[in-house]
Amino acid sequence: MRPLTLTRLLVRCGILALILFAVVVVAMKLGAVQVSLYGLGKDLISVLLGRTSALSSDYGMIVLGIRLPRILLAIFVGASLSVAGVSFQALLRNPLADPYVLGVSSGAALGAIVALIIEGHLNLSPEMAGLITPVGAFVGAAITIAAVYLLGRRDGQIDSTTLLLGGIITASFLSAVIMFLMTTLSGNNLRGSAFWFMGDLSTPQPRSLQYFLSFGFIVAAGAIYTTASDLNLLLAGEKEAMHLGVDVPRVRIVVYIAASILTGLAVSVSGTIGYVGLLVPHVMRLIFGSDHRMLIPASALGGAIALVIADTLARTVTSPTDLPVGAMTAAAGAPLFIYLLRRRLS
Amino acid sequence: MSTALRHPLPGDASRANSDVRLSVEQVSYAYAANPSQAPLFTLEALSFQAKPGEIVAIVGPNACGKSTLLKLISGALEPLSGRIFLNGFATHSLPVKTRAQRIALVQQESRLIFPSRAWEFVLQGRHPYGGGLRFESEEDVLIANNALAQVGASHLADRWMDKISGGEKQRIILARALAQQPLLLLLDEPTLHLDIGAQVDLLESLRRLAAQNRYTVVVVTHELNLAGEYADQVVLLQKGKCLRVGSPATVLQREILEQVFQAPLSVEITPSGRPRVTLFTNK
Numbered sequence: 001m002r003p004l005t006l007t008r009l010l011v012r013c014g015i016l017a018l019i020l021f022a023v024v025v026v027a028m029k030l031g032a033v034q035v036s037l038y039g040l041g042k043d044l045i046s047v048l049l050g051r052t053s054a055l056s057s058d059y060g061m062i063v064l065g066i067r068l069p070r071i072l073l074a075i076f077v078g079a080s081l082s083v084a085g086v087s088f089q090a091l092l093r094n095p096l097a098d099p100y101v102l103g104v105s106s107g108a109a110l111g112a113i114v115a116l117i118i119e120g121h122l123n124l125s126p127e128m129a130g131l132i133t134p135v136g137a138f139v140g141a142a143i144t145i146a147a148v149y150l151l152g153r154r155d156g157q158i159d160s161t162t163l164l165l166g167g168i169i170t171a172s173f174l175s176a177v178i179m180f181l182m183t184t185l186s187g188n189n190l191r192g193s194a195f196w197f198m199g200d201l202s203t204p205q206p207r208s209l210q211y212f213l214s215f216g217f218i219v220a221a222g223a224i225y226t227t228a229s230d231l232n233l234l235l236a237g238e239k240e241a242m243h244l245g246v247d248v249p250r251v252r253i254v255v256y257i258a259a260s261i262l263t264g265l266a267v268s269v270s271g272t273i274g275y276v277g278l279l280v281p282h283v284m285r286l287i288f289g290s291d292h293r294m295l296i297p298a299s300a301l302g303g304a305i306a307l308v309i310a311d312t313l314a315r316t317v318t319s320p321t322d323l324p325v326g327a328m329t330a331a332a333g334a335p336l337f338i339y340l341l342r343r344r345l346s
Numbered sequence: 347m348s349t350a351l352r353h354p355l356p357g358d359a360s361r362a363n364s365d366v367r368l369s370v371e372q373v374s375y376a377y378a379a380n381p382s383q384a385p386l387f388t389l390e391a392l393s394f395q396a397k398p399g400e401i402v403a404i405v406g407p408n409a410c411g412k413s414t415l416l417k418l419i420s421g422a423l424e425p426l427s428g429r430i431f432l433n434g435f436a437t438h439s440l441p442v443k444t445r446a447q448r449i450a451l452v453q454q455e456s457r458l459i460f461p462s463r464a465w466e467f468v469l470q471g472r473h474p475y476g477g478g479l480r481f482e483s484e485e486d487v488l489i490a491n492n493a494l495a496q497v498g499a500s501h502l503a504d505r506w507m508d509k510i511s512g513g514e515k516q517r518i519i520l521a522r523a524l525a526q527q528p529l530l531l532l533l534d535e536p537t538l539h540l541d542i543g544a545q546v547d548l549l550e551s552l553r554r555l556a557a558q559n560r561y562t563v564v565v566v567t568h569e570l571n572l573a574g575e576y577a578d579q580v581v582l583l584q585k586g587k588c589l590r591v592g593s594p595a596t597v598l599q600r601e602i603l604e605q606v607f608q609a610p611l612s613v614e615i616t617p618s619g620r621p622r623v624t625l626f627t628n629k
Contacts, residue, residue, distance in 0.1 A: 001469070001487055005481055093459050094459070225479070229476070233473060235459055235460055236458060236470075239453070242442060243422070243451045245443040245445070245446030246442065289462075290461070293479065
């Protein structure tokens, strides 16, 4: 019997954080302008220590001004989508649940687009205007997950096949609505359909929005983490969890809202990037087991690592043209989804 | 008939009463698809009491209300009328966490969607004693190990839950309930998927545990003979009505059982004073 201890948790997270750091350094090196690894590592540590003025390199502008913000965005989006994925999997007791598969990402995208349309008619200050999109995306995500949850219920129980079908149908319906809005309102500044359907991390985000996103992530992921041991029991079923002392309605509402926030924030800045929330928790579960106290932080770090790698590939494979990052994650995630589905059915 | 009445202590009724741990008092329940309709199922008012170390068996045909009664006792359902007390507290109004520290429920096995090891499963029984993020203490590990040993399953600790037999799994589920250190142990058809040897094993363990740890045990079962052999009290239900409560010998009698189960049968009393029911198949 070897229950999880705080030390083991921290050591494992530390290792993942080191891998993330290494991946970030490599991601900053790769690109059209060549940069040396050694200089990069040195610069990055200076920046982390707060000594920005000590930067020796003249390419600091490209690396820190252009590549680093994009990498940080990938870290944020990857971590958010993965934690949302773990949460949905536990909440719906379905290993195939993921914000993208369930249609929640599409709902968030639609919410963000509607918010952009409304924003065009209001006279808001630039800061407020920037925040209205993530809020709209959150509302869209929350409504969608509620709808999919109701669609997936049969005789008062969640039926996993019905749930997945409900999610896929919802996603397809929402995509149609998004296409309709894109076509009829092409005059507005709604970004391209490629952004909303395939995901893109290349748009630079204003500083105020970056703070808002980080704050939102910490609050929502933290709220989910406080329910980590409750989620372990929820996997066995809601009734059983209740008999083991879990306040099921409270856990359900906390996780539901927090996971919607994470999805909404991620989608509002990156569009719908698929399968990250499915693939990463699954790999982490294979490595670390199903204990959510370990799985949630591991998925956050793993999601960050995975999306930084995917985005680096997206901007270097067909260089100098960028691929949408969602194309990379779907190429890796869709086969895994099929594999999991077949193993579940057999 | 309550236990207190079965073994009266002359002139000291109040002391006999203070010994009661579980008290089901005139409890009834009705289940309707929606409130405006007539109830689909009613459980008529019934009462019984149980002391620490006692095993109560709830028996009866399908859909007689056995599981409903168990849910009422567990506090998951609120009685329509009457009250259920555990050490003087109404089970339904206890906070979820407190309730889980006092009442453990062993249900028909549930499906796990992600694999877990037997020891992880047993440690879940310590959940009611910790906060949301608390890590298990050495004491928790000790209690969980002890629980595994008590059901004779220490050797299964490192096995995966989906790779052990039904009987072994039932033991692990029981060990998790013991790790909750409850006052009241409830079991819903614990012998359902077990062969006869495993059934007897399980009931033997229950009787030993009830005596050792002073649990009050309430078990819902189809097996009249297991009830007759191992229970201190039997509650016989039919169509939501409590027909009899009392010692196995007073409840498991031929006329009433034939009427309840609509089948010819015979009841003999074994040398140990326990009733044994035999069903005739030529109905």
